[in-house]
Amino acid sequence: MRILVVEDDAMLLDGLKVGLGIHGFTVDAVASCGDARAALATAEFDALVLDLMLPDGSGLDILRELRRRQDATPVLLLTAKDTVADRIGGLDSGADDYLGKPFDLDEVAARLRAISRRAGGRATPTLSWNGIELDPGRRTVEIDGNPIGLSRREFSILEALIKHPGTVLSKDQLADRLYGWEEDVESNAVEVHVHHLRVKIGRDAIETVRGLGYRLRSA
Amino acid sequence: MSSIRTRLFVILIAATTLIWLFATAWIYLDTKRQLQHVLDTRLMEAARMVGSLVTSGEIALSARADGALASIPLPEPAHVSYERQLSCQIWSFDGRLIGRSSGAPEAELSDEASGFSEREVGGEPWRVYAVADRDKGIRVLVGDRLGLRDRLVTDLVRGLLLPAALMVPLLAFLIWASVGRGLRPLRSLTQGLKARGAEELCPISVGNPPSEIRPVIEALNGLFGKVAAAREHERSFTAFAAHELRTPLAGLRTQVQVALAAKDAETREGALRQTLVAVDRTSRLVRQLLAMSELDATADESEPHDILVGPALEEVIASLGTGTTNTRVEIDPALHHTTIRMNRELFHLAVRNLHENAVQHSPKGGLVRWFLDGSARPPVIAVEDEGPGIPEDEIGLVTDRFFRGRHRSAVGSGLGLAIVNAALRRAKATFELRNRQDRPGLRAEFGIVNSKAFLHPLVDALVSHGSTRQSRSGPAGADSLSN
Incomplete structure (x- = not known):
């Protein structure tokens, strides 16, 4: 899951980037409204973590712009302003959730999973397809009740595919979900991870659509 | 005497009484003088009148001195207390009492040949006017009892003092009540201030305060305004400070959680280093907040x-x-x-x-x-x-x-x-x-x-x-x- 964190405090931004990375998120971190707009224009994110008071404006402006464009990317507001009025203002501006500082890192991760789950129209915390059960919270995968071990990248690819079963995802789209901007991506990285994934969950589970990308094979 | 009401009351009553007494004394002296003048004139006229009557022979005079012969009847006086005020005697030059009015003493009222004189006759002070008729060889003496004159003035003054004595308590009541009424805004101000809590800094409103109390209320309201502003400044500073502390604390907490959750030593070390910086920064912020509030507190x-x-x-x-x-x-x-x-x-x-x-x-x-x-x-x-x-x-x-x-x-x-x-x-x-x-x-x-x-x-x-x-x-x- 690729998320964008917008926070002007360098220390906190670093903590969120590393911490949410440990929780399995692919994190891009920016510290201003301008950078956030640039990031949103060039890449797609599964969720946004937004601070309200930024040096060059308010996070609420970013949020309103997003919603005006009919962009439904889930947004978690993370701010020191957490009076009831602030919360209401934030939620009514289009935020999906609101957390006051200081917060718990695990809670941020859990809320991010929750708002992205709701954005995908799912009620259960786990994703399942054809006997494969994926739990984004605990980061476990089971096939017919038997747990299998996946690397972080493999897990992310399977998570992306299982969220949109039947839909073809291109290599670039998958790479976007795996890597932030600052990471170097080798050209065949996605293919390598898909190969390893096939070995672990079954060779036929992932179908290659030539020239387009990958999708989960329908049952 | 620190009560305004008591002080005003005493001063007003004392002043009123004093003015009244002064006025009465003035009236007393003036009336006495005027009365003296009027009555002296009357004595003079009466003496001349009797003198002219005797001269024209309309009054028969006895040559004997026993007085009963020639008593001139006076009309019954209308006012009992001033009865027998005037007395008349007619003396011959050789010292015989030729005639006298009823009630007049037999002793000679005056030894002056003519003009005014005062003397004590029969234990009573008299004021007498004498007029002499050389042709007939008689002296006419008309006298007034001074005691009666004094009583006249005293009665007059008493007539003035009595209403004053009745008025002073009434005046006292009016002064007491109106001063109390005038000071009522002060009392309601006191009660309003007493009833206030430490946080109540809204301006005082006293219906329609008299112009003497308005400056006090305005000054108090000005003070309340200043205190409220200072309090508000303090409160907003505290709120802002608390708010400013949240972000570094969030950073601190996140870094510690990262350090705890980190699987590799490098990440953990990085997070711990960041934690150190975050602690330094937070303690610096706290130090600065203290410095700032200290600067605010010591205005001297x-x-x-x-x-x-x-x-x-x-x-x-x-x-x-x-x-x-x-x-x-x-x-x-x-x-x-x-x-x-x-x-x-x-x-x-x-x-x-x-x-x-x-x-x-x-x-x-x-x-x-x-x-x-x-x-x-x-x-x-x-x-x-x-x-x-x-x-x-x-x-x-x-x-x-x-x-x-x-x-x-x-x-x-x-x-x-x-x-x-x-x-x-x-x-x-x-x-x-x-x-x-x-x-x-x-x-x-x-x-x-x-x-x-x-x-x-x-x-x-x-x-x-x-x-x-x-x-x-x-x-x-x-x-x-x-x-």
Whole structure:
């Protein structure tokens, strides 16, 4: 899951980037409204973590712009302003959730999973397809009740595919979900991870659509 | 007698009584004089009248002196108390009483030949007018009892005093009531103030206060306004401070959680290092908040000291423990001969925060230079760094509390320059911030306008040699600047 964190405090931004990375998120971190707009224009994110008071404006402006464009990317507001009025203002501006500082890192991760789950129209915390059960919270995968071990990248690819079963995802789209901007991506990285994934969950589970990308094979 | 009501009451009643008594005394004396005049005239007329009657022979006179023969009947008096006021005697020149009015004494009322006289006859004082008729050889004496005259005046005065005696209690009641009524707004003001809680700082409203009490109410309301503003300032400062503490605390907590959750040593170490920086930063913020609230709390005049700038500067810089930055610090030797007259605590506060600010915004290996600018009038102490400076549009804002501009440092709180500003203003010093002209960087300078504040800055020492100090580099040094 690729998320964008917008926070002007360098220390906190670093903590969120590393911490949410440990929780399995692919994190891009920016510290201003301008950078956030640039990031949103060039890449797609599964969720946004937004601070309200930024040096060059308010996070609420970013949020309103997003919603005006009919962009439904889930947004978690993370701010020191957490009076009831602030919360209401934030939620009514289009935020999906609101957390006051200081917060718990695990809670941020859990809320991010929750708002992205709701954005995908799912009620259960786990994703399942054809006997494969994926739990984004605990980061476990089971096939017919038997747990299998996946690397972080493999897990992310399977998570992306299982969220949109039947839909073809291109290599670039998958790479976007795996890597932030600052990471170097080798050209065949996605293919390598898909190969390893096939070995672990079954060779036929992932179908290659030539020239387009990958999708989960329908049952 | 501290009660306004009692005092007013006593003064008004005493004054009223006194005026009344004075007026009565005046009337008494004046009436007595007038009455004397009127009655004397009457005596005179009566004597002449009797004299002329005797002369014309209309009254027969007995030659005998037993008095019963020639008693002139007087009409029955209408007023009993003034009965027999006038008495008349007719004497022959040879000393015989020829005639007298009824009730008149037999003793001679006057031995004067003619004119007014007073004498005691039969134990009573009389005023007598005598008129002599030489042709008939008689003297007519008409007299008044002085006691009766006095009674007349006394009755008159009593007639004046009686209503006064009745009026004074009535007046007393009216004064007491109206003073009480006039002071009622004061009483309701007192009750209103008594009933107030410590937090109630809204203006007082007393219906329609008299003009004497209005200034008191206005002054009180002015005071309430000031206290409310100060309270509000304090409250907003506290709220802002709490708010400002949240972000570093969130950063601290997140880094600790990262350290706990990290699977590899590198991540853990990085998080712990960040934690250290975050703790430093939070404690600095707390220290600055305390300094700020202390500056706010002590509004009184600060006592100035003579401070030798160079050593004081070195002391402050040493106390900062520049172990976390990699910055060169240079102190102009001229400062070692420069004394500034300023409160020591305020000087330390200003210098400390100026230095911290300069170091925080310096690039790695950057130079922070303290020097005496003797070319300025008055001379100023300046510090220059090689950081990014402050965007021109933000220069006026950086001394606002909690303002953090675009060129913020990772450890900045937005309070440092606000503290410098507040401390220097308290010390009655000038303070100016501007971007350097020769290269990117900020120049901050302060001085004392009072010419006596700067003592003997040695001119030859102005040639800047510069003693350069290299401070130890700490592990987090590279992170101290971020744009």
